[in-house]
Amino acid sequence: MVEPGAAGAGAPGGAGGGHDGAGGGQDEAGRGHDGAGRGRDGAGGGHDPGGAHHSRGGRFLSAVLPGLPQIMVGRMGAGSAALLTWTGMLWILVARGERVVAAARSGAWDDRLALATVVVGLLGAWLWSWRDVGRAGGEEEIGVSQWDLAVRAFARNRTAVAGLIVIGGLYGIALVTPLVAPHDPNEQLGLLTHRYLGLSAAHPLGTDHFARDVLSRLLYGARISLAIGFVAVGISVTIGTLVGAVAGYLGGIADSVLMRFVDMVISFPRLVLLITIIALFEPSIFLITAVLGLTLWPGTARIVRAEVLSLREREFVQAAVALGYSKRRIILKHLIPNALAPVIVAATLGIGNTIVLEAGLSFLGLGVQPPTPSWGTMVDDGRANLLGAWWLSTFPGLAIVFTVLSFNLVGDGLRDALDPRMRT
């Protein structure tokens, strides 16, 4: 974590960046690209070990291209995340300026969300890099929590960090999709002229049988798939954690009743349950999310219960009782935070699984209903003409593969980082 703060080492590079930084603040968008060019010069100059990280030059460089100073000293993960966020958001402001303005005026919730994401992304990347560069001499070793230690362990795992960047990028793009997507996902561009167009500059991923832009549909589909995964796992983790913690801590009858209920939910064939519920009601995104969320929690409940069973024998729980804390307080404040590590791992892997499950349901026509795009329905759409228009199924399929792969990589990384054996 602590970089050697060789102050003068990066001076030549720092000077170039410095010149740039002076003007950079006045016209963000215009000079952002300018800064990119000079910033690379700076990177060249800063090859010396230690780099320009903590020098004055590092500060200026960070002001123009946040993340670059960190990349120069070899912190690829955090640095490239900041740099990608910064350049990506700037690109939106520049290339999609008119849409940003329109979104600011429209007031629709997803437009607002997208704008907020852009603002938060820009400010977040910039401020983080600025403060990070300013922190000379490394971290304070006071108040380093178990989580901080886990974060450090995670940061050393390159594949996991790469997965995290992919996931972060996916969610970032999903949030700003209304500003980015070239077309409306359901817009038919002309059934006579634009059906089954192959890959081209105008339609990077082609068009489908209804003459819709596949890239736009893929981007909007990402929102649906990722949101369903996230919300469903959020529901299941919340329920599972509470049920597991209560069952594990109270024990006795409460434990028996709750865990028998868990067994019951688990023993239900999930797919049959899903199909039945969806057949009974009108399939909708909310219904699918709710059903997925409400059937996934027993796994979490078992994990948390097992964890709590061992935690409650620890002396700090006994001490909490001896200090007069209520059961509720002990469960919520003392047991659940300690049981979260395996839950986080399970949740990360669970999001991947849920995305696959949702894609499967949608592929079968039981999930998200057309014309709303989701990756599963898009694969299904392309199924009919797989040889003629391979791009229809291939890209959403690849999107699913890479997303789930990223979640699994991050999940494995988290498992390693949160390994209880690491704890003192």
Place this chain on the structure above:
Amino acid sequence: MSARAGAGPADGGVRAADEPRAGPAPLLSVTDLRTWFFTDRGVVRAVDGVSFEVHGGETLGIVGESGCGKTVTSLSLLGLLPRPPARIVDGSSIRLHGEELVGAAESRLRALRGNRVAMIFQEPMSSLNPVFPVGDQIGEPLRLHRGMGRTQARTEAVRLMREVGIPDPERRVDDYPHQLSGGMRQRVMIAMALSCEPSLLIADEPTTALDVTIQAQILELLADLRARHGMAVLLITHDLGVVAEVCDRVAVMYAGQLVETGTVEQIFTDAQHPYTKGLLGSLPSVGEPGGRLAAIPGTVPSPLRWPAGCRFRERCAWAISGCERPQELIALGEVPVAPSGEGPREGLEPGAPAEGSPQGGWTLGAPMAGVPPDRRAGDPASGRAVRCWRASEAAMTGRPWPPGGLFGQDDGGGESARDDGAPEARAW
């Protein structure tokens, strides 16, 4: 097995101790505490008729070897044992400031825990929540019991950390437990326990997990804090060295019962019960190097089936026939005063063994029962008492005890059948 089966007075409870007594009301008064575990294998009578009192500002040490019920006693006081299997049997009484705690509502106990009565545990390494900074943990009881706000609790936490001798508390307040050493963690535990200024601090082996240097520091800190805050301390330990250092009074526990009580001086200079003698004899001494460390042979019997009669009999060097009769905790040192003030009564001489009588060959119980509790000097709950009929008899009659000296052979101090299969005296 019924809860009171075999729990008659003769089984070892201190009779009449729940009657009102003269003198200042004790802070904590435990009477005939029986904490039993109802398990599949039977009833484990872990604590089986324990009575003691703790007065404001004093330190009472409860000493005994592993498995004798010390910790169960301490956990019973605040109802901290899991129920089931543990149960405090009917007839037990725990009074704090006169308020009965046995059978009290859980919410009432919660209001007392950490507030009026605080507890320190043995293992400082795991007694703190690993995911929160220590400052938050010290402040939490304050926020809960005293209704303090976050900032106020934090300020108070810093003050408490300084008071318990943690250097640089302004910085350490944000540290997590794993960043502190064992001694520092125990100081944090003490700060948590002290936060609400309890009137009673229960310390369950507070120094066992620490090295000797830190142990001395922590004990010094405890003694210092006790003097400053005027709180009473109930110290549970197996370490007589710790007792000698900080306690005012000592209660020696064996097999779920108190076997001897007294002041520290009395216990260390004039131990009466063979078990206490054994404990003292097994202390390593700087003065006598080279020799083998004496140990009490055997182990504590299974609490599933305590032996009838004296529970130490199997391991006792002075056991004779007569020891198989149930023993009572009998006040020592001061001869019971008769109601009319006519001095010692007749009948204090041990009589002939009377078969079938619960008191056996020992008639002391009869006159004692006639003495009103407020006139009875040397109350077993807070005075000098021993649970060994031979020891108390010797004290009453002025006979030498132990017979033939500590390392000598039994000279047959009790007239009752000395040669009917009693184990040979073993010298420690």
